[in-house]
Amino acid sequence: MVKILTDSTSDISPLLAKKLGIDIIPLSVNFTSDSYREGVEISPKEFFMKLRSAKKLPTTSQPSPEDFIAHFETAKKSGDELLTILISEKLSGTFQSAMIAKEIVGYDGIYVIDSMNTTTGLRLLVEHAVYLRGKGNTAQTILKNLNSAIPxxxxxxxxxxxxxxxxxxxxxxxxxxxxxxxxxxxxxxxxxxxxxxxxxxxxxxxxxxxxxxxxxxxxxxxxxxxxxxxxxxxxxxxxxxxxxxxxxxxxxxxxxxxxxxxxxxxxxxxxxxxxxxx
Missing domain, CATH: 3.30.1180.10 (Hypothetical Protein Tm841; Chain: A;domain 3)
Structure with a gap:
C-alpha cells in the first residue's frame, strides 16, 4: 500500500488530512518559553492573537528525526511504501530530520521528497499525490510525477x-x-x-x-x-x-x-x- 506523509506547513487541516488519507507531522512555533505544535496545540486564529500581543517575534522549529521514525517504522513493519513530501529544505531543517530518520530505520520503501515549496505549494503537491494514488499508481510512478511537477x-x-x-x-x-x-x-x-x-x-x-x-x-x-x-x-x-x-x-x-x-x-x-x- 502507498502511504503519504507531509508536514504541517502544507496547511492541510487534520479534518482534511483524514479525508485525504494522509498523515501530518507538525512543526512547532515558540513564544518565549512556550512551544506549540502547529495544527495540534495551536490553531491559526490562536496563533495570530498571540502574535499581535507578543513582545518578541516567535521562532519556529522542525520535527526531530524521532518524530519521523515512528511513521517510518510503521511503514517498514507493514511493508507499505511511504511518500514523505516536505517543506523546502532551504526553508526548514524538516527534510534533513526525515533523511536522518530514514537512515536509522533502513527501509528502501521510504521516499523523502523536497517539495522546494511550502504552504499552498506543498499542499498542491500532496493533493496531486493523493489523486495519483487514487488512480492506482505505484509509489515509483507517483514519485516520478512529483519530481516532474515540483519545478x-x-x-x-x-x-x-x-x-x-x-x-x-x-x-x-x-x-x-x-x-x-x-x-x-x-x-x-x-x-x-x-x-x-x-x-x-x-x-x-x-x-x-x-x-x-x-x-x-x-x-x-x-x-x-x-x-x-x-x-x-x-x-x-x-x-x-x-x-x-x-x-x-x-x-x-x-x-x-x-x-x-x-x-x-x-x-x-x-x-x-x-x-x-x-
Whole structure:
C-alpha cells in the first residue's frame, strides 16, 4: 500500500488530512518559553492573537528525526511504501530530520521528497499525490510525477511587510529594507526553494493587480486545482480571487488558511496564489 506523509506547513487541516488519507507531522512555533505544535496545540486564529500581543517575534522549529521514525517504522513493519513530501529544505531543517530518520530505520520503501515549496505549494503537491494514488499508481510512478511537477509549481504572494521574513531569517536585510519604504506592499514568490522579492506596489490592491497581471493564463495546467491562501484575515484573499477569476477560468479552486509556522514568517494580511505551470 502507498502511504503519504507531509508536514504541517502544507496547511492541510487534520479534518482534511483524514479525508485525504494522509498523515501530518507538525512543526512547532515558540513564544518565549512556550512551544506549540502547529495544527495540534495551536490553531491559526490562536496563533495570530498571540502574535499581535507578543513582545518578541516567535521562532519556529522542525520535527526531530524521532518524530519521523515512528511513521517510518510503521511503514517498514507493514511493508507499505511511504511518500514523505516536505517543506523546502532551504526553508526548514524538516527534510534533513526525515533523511536522518530514514537512515536509522533502513527501509528502501521510504521516499523523502523536497517539495522546494511550502504552504499552498506543498499542499498542491500532496493533493496531486493523493489523486495519483487514487488512480492506482505505484509509489515509483507517483514519485516520478512529483519530481516532474515540483519545478513547475508557482507560488506568488502579496505580504503586508517584509519585517517578519527578515526577522525570521528568510530574507536579506537589503531586500527587506527595499520593500519597507513608502508603505510599499511587496510581491514575493518561492523560487528554487527560497523566498524571492519580485515586485512592490503602493497599496494592497495595486499589488494584487500586479500579481495577477504577472500570470499568463495560457501557462497554467488546468488539470490541477488553483490554490489561494491567506494569513489571519481573508479579505485580501477574496480580492485576489475576484481579480484572478476575471482573467483565469479555473475549473477547481481551493483555499487554505495559512498556519502558525508560515504565518510567523509571512505575518498577517498576506494573500497567496499557487498553480501548476505547463
Amino acid at each position: 513547475k509549481v508557482r507560488l506568488i504572494a502579496v505580504v503586508d511587510t517584509l519585517e517578519y521574513l527578515y526577522k525570521g531569517g528568510r530574507l536579506s536585510l537589503s531586500k527587506a529594507v527595499a520593500g519597507s519604504l513608502f508603505s510599499i506592499k511587496p510581491i514575493i514568490r518561492i523560487k528554487d526553494g527560497k523566498v524571492d522579492v519580485v515586485g512592490k506596489e503602493r497599496g494592497a490592491n495595486r499589488a494584487i493587480s500586479a500579481l495577477v497581471d504577472s500570470v499568463d493564463p495560457k501557462s497554467i495546467d488546468y488539470s490541477v486545482p488553483i490554490y489561494f491562501g491567506y494569513t489571519e484575515k481573508r479579505e485580501l484573499c477574496n480580492i485576489l480571487m475576484e481579480e484572478t477569476e476575471k482573467r483565469i477560468l479555473a475549473n477547481d479552486i481551493r483555499i487554505s488558511e495559512v498556519g502558525a509556522v508560515i504565518g510567523t514568517h509571512a505575518g498577517p494580511n498576506c494573500c497567496v496564489l499557487t498553480y501548476l505551470s505547463n
